[in-house]
Amino acid sequence: MEAERDYVLGTHEEELARLGLQHRVWRPFVLDCWQRAGITIGKRVLDVGAGPGYAAIDLAEIVGSSGEVVALERSRNFVRAMETMCRARSLTNVRIHELDLMNSELPKGDYDFAWCRWVVSFVNDQSLLIEKLAGVMPKGSLVIFHEYGHYETWRFFPRLPMQERFREHVIATWRESGGEPDGALQLPALLGQHGFVIRSARPHIFCLGASDYMWQWPVTFIETYLERLIEIGRIDQKFAEQVRAALKSAKKNPNARMVTPLVLEIVAEKL
Numbered sequence: 354m355e356a357e358r359d360y361v362l363g364t365h366e367e368e369l370a371r372l373g374l375q376h377r378v379w380r381p382f383v384l385d386c387w388q389r390a391g392i393t394i395g396k397r398v399l400d401v402g403a404g405p406g407y408a409a410i411d412l413a414e415i416v417g418s419s420g421e422v423v424a425l426e427r428s429r430n431f432v433r434a435m436e437t438m439c440r441a442r443s444l445t446n447v448r449i450h451e452l453d454l455m456n457s458e459l460p461k462g463d464y465d466f467a468w469c470r471w472v473v474s475f476v477n478d479q480s481l482l483i484e485k486l487a488g489v490m491p492k493g494s495l496v497i498f499h500e501y502g503h504y505e506t507w508r509f510f511p512r513l514p515m516q517e518r519f520r521e522h523v524i525a526t527w528r529e530s531g532g533e534p535d536g537a538l539q540l541p542a543l544l545g546q547h548g549f550v551i552r553s554a555r556p557h558i559f560c561l562g563a564s565d566y567m568w569q570w571p572v573t574f575i576e577t578y579l580e581r582l583i584e585i586g587r588i589d590q591k592f593a594e595q596v597r598a599a600l601k602s603a604k605k606n607p608n609a610r611m612v613t614p615l616v617l618e619i620v621a622e623k624l
């Protein structure tokens with residue numbers, strides 16, 4: 354049996370659950386984005402780096418049986434989870450390809466859209482990814498990205514030095530694994546080089562209190578990634594406890610606010 358193809362965030366059960374929460378938190382903004390871009394019944398959407406398929410399933414329900422979602426994902430665990438979710442919902446319009454975006458040919462298709470969220474940060478050659486997308490996206494189709502543009506916007510007020518140290522470990526480990534946290538920054542140039550023109554670009558950034566649902570998104574990331582950092586020997590238990598204590602203090606302070614990492618939404622058309 355082929356081994357699981359892991360990546361820097363991991364593909365274990367906790368990460369699968371975290372991606373689910375992350376999708377639910379972002380869902381209103383994502384649905385709004387898809388609607389503005391024109392995703393509707395009958396459309397064909399390529400989901401690039403689909404994870405366990407939370408977005409792919411929403412897309413499949415939106416495009417309906419006359420449309421189609423083609424989901425590309427490297428992790429076998431995530432592919433299996435996506436297959437299970439599709440079966441549970443009797444979805445027959447999702448085609449799943451277990452492949453590595455960096456060294457496989459992408460399946461050709463009559464796509465109207467490509468959706469790519471939090472993947473550009475993790476591939477080790479962003480230019481190759483855009484080149485491959487350019488190779489399969491038909492003229493007039495749209496590619497939609499939600500990717501980090503400035504990860505260091507993620508901070509607390511009052512400041513939490515331990516969260517900032519944690520954030521620096523995140524940035525460093527993503528870079529060490531061959532990725533680039535601020536993945537969106539290169540997109541305008543790369544899209545231009547590969548025959549796309551940007552139709553819209555907008556920032557998504559939030560200022561949250563502990564009672565906001567979205568607060569759970571970075572907080573669950575901290576919890577799962579602390580474990581990951583311990584596992585790879587980057588930090589020790591004491592460091593993790595200090596981060597947790599800092600978070601707890603922010604949660605108790607009614608005046609504390611968290612600013613989220615900047616996400617850029619970029620919609621580009623293939624010329």
Ligand SMILES: C[S@@+](CC[C@H](N)C(=O)[O-])C[C@H]1O[C@@H](n2cnc3c(N)ncnc32)[C@H](O)[C@@H]1O
Pocket residue numbers: 360362364372376401402403404405407408425426427428431452453454455469470471472475476
């Ligand atoms: C942060 S997750 C985002 C998943 C999904 N797009 C979402 O928004 O929920 C990044 C995903 O990219 C996948 N990935 C990273 N590098 C990849 C590669 N080279 N080929 C295929 N998938 C890759 C990972 O396995 C993971 O599922």
